[in-house]
Amino acid sequence: MDNLIEQRPPTYHAVIAGYGSFAPEKTITNDDLAEMVDTTDEWITTRTGIKVRHITTDNETTALLAIKAAKRALAEAKLDAKEIELIIVATITPEMVFPSTASFVQLALDAKKAWAFDLAAACSGFIYGLSIVRQFIESGQIKNALVVGAETLTKITNWKDRTSCILFGDGAGAFVLERADKNNRRGIMYSTMFSDPTRWDALNCQAYGSRYPVGKKLDNPEKIYMQIKGRQVYQQAIRRIVETVTECLEKCNLTLDDIAMVISHQMNARIIESAAKRLKLPDEKVFLNIAEYGNTSAASVPIAFDECVRKGRVKRGDIVILVAFGAGLTWAANVIEF
Ligand SMILES: CC(C)(COP(=O)(O)OP(=O)(O)OC[C@H]1O[C@@H](n2cnc3c(N)ncnc32)[C@H](O)[C@@H]1OP(=O)(O)O)[C@@H](O)C(=O)NCCC(=O)NCCS
Structure with missing residues (x-):
């Protein structure tokens, strides 16, 4: 043994x-x-x-x-x-x-x-x-x-x-x-991931996969584009971000005072602000750059992180939470000591 x-x-x-x-x-x-x-x-x-x-x-x-x-x-x-x-x-x-x-x-x-x-x-x-x-x-x-x-x-x-x-x-x-x-910086301290496929139709792009291959006439020509039911996603996004960030804090034995910044996927400033309010996160710990980028899906968190660091809002040694929510539905977070 x-x-x-x-x-x-x-x-x-x-x-x-x-x-x-x-x-x-x-x-x-x-x-x-x-x-x-x-x-x-x-x-x-x-x-x-x-x-x-x-x-x-x-x-x-x-x-x-x-x-x-x-x-x-x-x-x-x-x-x-x-x-x-x-x-x-x-x-x-x-x-x-x-x-x-x-x-x-x-x-x-x-x-x-x-x-x-x-x-x-x-x-x-x-x-x-x-x-x-x-x-x-x-x-x-x-x-x-x-x-x-x-x-x-x-x-x-x-x-x-x-x-x-x-x-x-x-x-x-x-x-x-x-x-x-392991004696150096801790890096990624905690990770959590979820998905709920029952709401797949809230956000999707159906052509051209195997269900609607090229060559098969689409019942709706709009299926070549992204389809979203924004209202259905809105409340879910707030709820899941709040749950996931709360889980991160609990599992890592951290309080909001220990966190330098929560960097959320930038899907809608109102969603992020509502989640932040429920979490009682002060404004200076919420990073927003959606005004200049819109929603860039998988690119959004690393773009926001890069900007956040370059603007001096996150420094080496800080603890940050990266959190995202999107199609699938999927949601996930990582706690990082930068
Ligand atoms: C899309 C979103 C901005 C819509 O905001 P909302 O406050 O929920 O607005 P609603 O969808 O309830 O629409 C309200 C009204 O505005 C209208 N409207 C929709 N888009 C509009 C636009 N671009 N300009 C003007 N009016 C618009 C609607 O037709 C509706 O009119 P009605 O009341 O006469 O029916 C919001 O729901 C959202 O951000 N959802 C999540 C987005 C998402 O899924 N992102 C991807 C996953 S991360």
Whole structure:
């Protein structure tokens, strides 16, 4: 028995060595949208907090955004891409049906040592990805990993549907995670993930998977675009964020005083503010950048984290909670000592 214990791999921590983000240059404002659908800047601002979103041109793809964000995170981590052991790209708007977007990131980075795959958990994808990487690093199986959240949601947006086209934008964010001795920073301290498939129809894009393959006539031509039932999702999002953050605090034996920032998926400023109010989180511990990006799904948390650090609102050693909610439905959180 003693011998078995000795043979166990040592425990490591998965720490954030680098972070970075990228958003396409082209933007679309609320006033631009008001020329396309029956809406106003005032309606969008008060109901969502969004003012502008970045959108890709025809030549800009999900892998391109992912590669730009990944390069920034690698530079920050001072890690040579040739040393990366695992690449996960969280996305619901992949480069193509297959191979994975992660394969294209691996190719562009010439990351020969890595294995790579995509993760489809919508807005929770990046948080799921961190949780997976944590397991591989803590078990001693890998020394580092690159996790990217990258989306081009505007390519599946119905620009004639005012209930959805106002919400989404494109972008990418990335973390480099590295193995650290357990006596160093704690890195990812706690992870929690959930999904509820009974509400899958609240948020989806049905064409062109195996249910509606290319070549089969769609019963509704709108199925090539994202469909959302925003009202149904709204209350769920608030409830799940509150539950998940509360669980994180309890399981890690932390109080709000111990937390420097809660960085939520940016889906709607009103949802985030309502959740924060219920959690009794002071304003300075809630990061919001939805005004400039809209909802970028899996890219939203790493973009927000990158901005938060660059603005000096989170510093090395701080404890932050990353939390997301989205299609699936899925929701998840990680507690991180940065
Ligand atoms: C989409 C969302 C902003 C809508 O806000 P809301 O306050 O719930 O608004 P409602 O859907 O109840 O619509 C209220 C009215 O505004 C109208 N409306 C909808 N979109 C509009 C727009 N862009 N401009 C003006 N009016 C609009 C509706 O038609 C409705 O009119 P009615 O009362 O005459 O029927 C909000 O529900 C939301 O953010 N939900 C979550 C979004 C989501 O699912 N994100 C992805 C997952 S993370």
